[in-house]
Amino acid sequence: MLKKNKSAYDLFMLDIVYTRRFSKYVVDLNEYLPQSLIEKYSKGIASDISFYNGKLVGLPLYIDVSVLFSNKELLQRYNKTIPETWDELLETSTYILEKEKEKGNTDLVGYMGHFPGEEAAICSSLEFIYSYRDTVDSPIPDYLSDNAINAFKKIKELKEKLSSDDSFKCQDIAMGTFLYFGKAIFARFWKTPVDKYYYTTPLPGYKKGLSASCVGGYNIVMNNNIDIERKEAAAKVIEFLLSEEIQMKYTKGEIMRHSVLREVYENKELCKDFDCNLFKNLQMVARPSSLVEDYEYYSQTFRNYVYQYLYGNSTAQKTLKKIYDITAVYSIDYNSIIGKASMAIIVLIITIIVFSFILISNNIFNTYFKMFNKKLWFLSLLGLCIGISYGFFMFGEMTIFKCITKWVCFQLGTSLFFYPILVKEIIYFPEDNKYSDFVKKHGFLVFLFFSSFDIITISLLYILHPYQIKIEIVEDGMNFRRCILSSGYYYLYHIIVGLEKAFVFSSIAILNFLEWNSEIIYADIRNISYIIYCNIITSILFILVETIAIKNIYAHVIIRIIVGICYSLVNYTVIVILRIYQETNNSSKDNKVKIKRENKNAIISKNLGSDKRSFKSKMMGYHFSPGASQYLPDRSKTNLSSTDEPELILFTRIIPQDQMTDISNENTSSYKYDYV
Known part of the structure; x- marks a missing residue:
């Protein structure tokens, strides 16, 4: 209903994993709630589940927490203490399992890790990783770190030595049954009323003092589609629901909902019947829902990789790399092998083009380069250099500036190369006329007139910023950023530019046909025809690579660079290299x-x-x-x-x-x- 802009309801309860997803449809509570209340809820885990990009999307009405369940009867029977580390849990559970097997009790499970085919599997995985951080204040370890790898190895070790695939896969109902009948020595589960048979403590860590508890729960959010009066009234309701008094009722009630407000657990009256120390000692961690727009995809993919590891043959390193890649966004660095090679090729071609202009500027070589005067030669070759520079902006992190500048390289490079050709052909129209005479006398002004279109349209690009960055999600691959138009209206811009280029291109092609037997530019006209054919192909390729979503970052970058290189290299070869070859081999002389x-x-x-x-x-x-x-x-x-x-x-x-x-x-x- 939030997405449909409905105003029937003022307030909604929203799962905390959807904070980012619905952030654009709800009110920023910073504008309506007292600052004193916001400050209370801006500490600890609340800040991770309530804010997105500085906007207070919602505040937690209540949260769910996970704890370690330790079988009271079995620990007392064998005089064992509650484990504080995973190694202690493994040692204690192994000992009790062996003793119970000697008595014929083979139904006992050493550790129920709670990795079902649902959201809890992500929480269980994150808790292990978080429990392997270096210190209490350290953030969750990077998925590619040794800490995370060791955590995943420990998960599998516990499953193989203390449990089974079926026990690890148990869903919430089955888990509750196991715990109720005392069939588990240790278990990771949500804080529930079955704890009368178990001690409930923070989960272990890889060393004493470290723990983890993944947070669930619901935020209360305000509909952005209601009027100001309703918003102000709704804010009063939120303020009431999040007050210390109401939060205390939630916590001590039978529904076992926990407040995120730490002041609640300082209340002596509450702590008589509630284990306040347990909650105060929990080291909470939130799921990384703020990193992704589509959390369902992230969750499903994450779980699939975990299952491939726990119940398949994948390694911890490969699994964590795949999990890392779900949200990681890659780019090809300038210092990479591909980056250095591409830069070297582009710079080499530009150097050759610049050297060619130096030769063209020398009167000794006038015989070879009669196609343009020096100004038009400079502009034409500059167009080739700008066109091939497209590749410079394919490396590193993609930005709006790079998106715009890439297009500018294509548009401006094409214009600078083809406008001199159009001017040339107008001058040598096969009939005396005043237009050709004018262009012959004022060729550079005519060129500037054509270029004014590009100056205006390119300026609009940098003013309007029509592009936005889209993260291309690649399943089992490397995500990367690519440029897309931010609005359908901006397609009109590209259509206008495309029509102008099509007009210029068509004019050149028509004039090329009309001047086919012109004596003075006989060889140049044929070379222009080669250019027309080649640029039809490169233009089609450019359109294809810009419209087709290529799902491989290397192909996405390399194909575009190759098209840019081919564009400049082919055109340079025709107007310079081929012309030299024709002159030196008298290829332009025909039988008459x-x-x-x-x-x-x-x-x-x-x-x-x-x-x-x-x-x-x-x-x-x-x-x-x-x-x-x-x-x-x-x-x-x-x-x-x-x-x-x-x-x-x-x-x-x-x-x-x-x-x-x-x-x-x-x-x-x-x-x-x-x-x-």
């Missing part, structure tokens, strides 16, 4: 044919823009055109006699016969083509 034309003064390009031509024919005319007249060789300066006919250079190896016929049938009847 001379064609006679009856009209001595006309050039095909002058008629390409005729309004009488169909759109299709006009496009095909552009496609087969050698380029705008301003970029064609000046034929008037050739040594031709007055009777010689001007020559038109065509690349006949790419013109199909049927298309030559089509061209000649439409507004070109005055032309006659003969091969010479």
Whole structure:
């Protein structure tokens, strides 16, 4: 009902393991309860089960605690004391079991560990680990520590020497029956009325003075969907229920509910009938429910691993590593082998690209790099460097800043690389026009105009912070953080950017087709076509790796880095390495044919823009055109006699016969083509 925003109820009782899960739906009690009351409940275990991220989600109405049950009759019969350490428990229980077997009592269980197929198994496991901490004030040992490993080894030792699988798996009802009929020497169980047959004391530790008691119970929380008047009234009810007087009634009642308020156990009247010292000596530990959003998944997975260890062949080390991995969040460090190798490759490629620009800036190599001027070369190669820098932000702990900057590397790198190509193709449009002339004169301004879109959208990214970090839960694997959009509205941003890039990409592809036979950029146009094909593939790969939830941290990181490296490396190879190869091997020189034309003064390009031509024919005319007249060789300066006919250079190896016929049938009847 809390999640459904219902206002029918003011107060709820909430299991303490759900403090985090429902924290967003309840009132912060700091705002409505007296500070004096809050201070009383902010000490000890209450602080672990009541707060989440500084918010007072609820306060414990009552708690359940676990204790050690020691068989009074058997201990008195054999003159044994209550054990304070696990080794003492093992020794005492082994002795009594042997003596009772000699008398024919084979139904006795030495220790009932309380590891059923339910939540109690987590509590029993945590208690063992907590009882193996170094000092009373030490926190619960890390699951990967020697303390935790030794604790788990002790659990299995006690099960194998003092109990059985069935006895360890006993659920609460069966446990109560065992205790009621005195069938156990020692048992871990919740504080219940059956203790008249048993001593109830804190659980043992690995050394004297250490103990553990896992806490259960319920918090009282206030509905956030009610009005202020109801909240204030509800606060009065909470204040009443948590008062020392009411808490004392809970504790001494037959229902055996225990208050977390320590002042209750200082009351002499209560302590006449209640073992106040027991409660005051309990060293309580809470389940780690605040670490996870989905506690049910955590609990079930934790128990599965414990069962594989206790009743299977798993080792303590492997089991605890799996338990640790349930909540652990991993990242690949910069100093790891993968991190160092990736950084080295990326830095090497960037170094090569920078060195290439130095060569391009040298006039000696102008023959090889005529595609752009120096400014556009710088911007294009800078785009490749920024694009490959995407990999720098895949290592270490993922943050919102890294999420944004990764996308910026992709967007800005793509823009800086493709805008110069678009400017280049506009300039060399196969027909004289004012737009190409303007771009030729103001190419850098046009580039800045295109870039203004990226400047605005990238600025919005850092202002809006559209990303959030999601912890990818990997069953039997390593959890890791990845970036997701925090709201569906932000998908619109990516759609807008994607449409703009698609427009730029499509424009380049269309112009590439129209300028296919342009003489002056003949080799560059073909290289651009290679770039188009390669970037279609890399774009698809990038979209796939960003949308598919990869459940392996190494694959998640490495695949993205590889895609970024491929993007920059392939584009660099085409515009630099391949261009050098073409020039040095004369690969851009094609067989040419001379064609006679009856009209001595006309050039095909002058008629390409005729309004009488169909759109299709006009496009095909552009496609087969050698380029705008301003970029064609000046034929008037050739040594031709007055009777010689001007020559038109065509690349006949790419013109199909049927298309030559089509061209000649439409507004070109005055032309006659003969091969010479």
